Amino acid sequence: MTRVGLLGYGIAGRVFHAPLISSTEGMDLVAIVTANPERQAQARAAHPDAKIVTADELFELDLDLIVVGTPNRTHVEYARKAIDKGVAVVVDKPFAPSSAEGEELVAAAQAKGVPLTVFQNRRWDSDFLTVRKIIGRLGEVRRFESRYERWVPEIWDNWREFGAPEEAGGLLYDLGAHLVDQALQLFGPVSSVYAELDQRRPGAQVDDDVFVALTHKNGVRSHLWAGAHTAQHGPRFRVLGSEGAFVISGLDEQEDALDAGRRPTDANWGYETRSGQLGVLDQTIEVPVELGAYETFYTELQAGRIPVDPTSAVQALRVIEAAFTSARENRVVEL
Known part of the structure; x- marks a missing residue:
């Protein structure tokens, strides 16, 4: 099973990523990051097997894929942490606040041999x-x-x-x-x-x-x-x-x-x-x-593409x- 950690449970995480990940054969949503108590309750109700953790705790877990569905200002920071950890990463759109930062992420992922993709659903x-x-x-x-x-x-x-x-x-x-x-x-x-x-x-x-x-x-x-x-x-x-x-x-x-x-x-x-x-x-x-x-995005990823x-x-x-x-x-x- 592909162990997946999800950063963020706003519209991107709750409506798109969590349901699509959970519907993909071979993927297991094991952890969700959200500090909002209402969203934590929503996540527990919809995905009872997933742990609710902090971002720091998520990066300490044994994961195969990290999905960044947080506010745009944090996309680069969290994607870079996933790359540095050597874990495949999905970044929600927009990929980064600037093309220069996007280029840096691509270069870092290539240097580490880490799969990197962007959720253009x-x-x-x-x-x-x-x-x-x-x-x-x-x-x-x-x-x-x-x-x-x-x-x-x-x-x-x-x-x-x-x-x-x-x-x-x-x-x-x-x-x-x-x-x-x-x-x-x-x-x-x-x-x-x-x-x-x-x-x-x-x-x-x-x-x-x-x-x-x-x-x-x-x-x-x-x-x-x-x-x-x-x-x-x-x-x-x-x-x-x-x-x-x-x-x-x-x-x-x-x-x-x-x-x-x-x-x-x-x-x-x-x-x-x-x-x-x-x-x-x-x-x-x-x-x-x-x-x-929309399911094609994660089925392709699960197939190694x-x-x-x-x-x-x-x-x-x-x-x-x-x-x-x-x-x-x-x-x-x-x-």
Whole structure:
């Protein structure tokens, strides 16, 4: 059995990592770190065989895998401790507050021969898997549009809303880490970045309205949006090609399913009734979404494969950093 220790039991740990680890054959969630009494009670109820420990205690345990699902400011510190201990490590997104720190982690892991990966679970969203499947039917892709939009008019009392740079808060680091990663997965490296970042909600300390335009080296243009104050949501994806387009709305349902207690081992896991439209103008056909498959991340890891190359997360961080520069200086940034 692969003995797993989980750092953090907020949304990342409680909703994603703990359920997925526990559902993966051959993995044993043996320890969870959270100092919050309410979360400790939740963890004990959901995972009674796992010990509730401190971070220092976790690093003293005999573990095969450490998962870092803590606030962004601690990702590098805990990942480096796992690497120094010689234990395989999963780091939640964003990988690090900066590409330089991400590069240092990759180099350290390579030097020690320690497996290192990043939890980019949205690569296994149902709608993204559908885009990957049908994109060859669009001819030459010219423009890719992608959105994560929410209506959260009140500011949360949460580190994601804190403005200190070390927190790596705001939507560009949070949802933008997924948006940029998906665009890079589909269309490859970027030659230039333009961004508009705003703070729309009264009292906001971080970006809560994001637009990023990427020009990929192959000529495709990706337009990416994220918003916390978006009263009407646009399509999740719109992909425009020389021979047709694909449009799909709504969001992948796996997060809500996990939060509600469903697991990948349940019948019909990942199934949705959503569909997209493929074609030209009113000459379209309905395309059912693919099955969502978040469980693939940990099943791949258990099989000895790296599900997400950490260097791809470093590349995404470089794009995010360029977006911050673009918005601050009101210019296109060349990469």
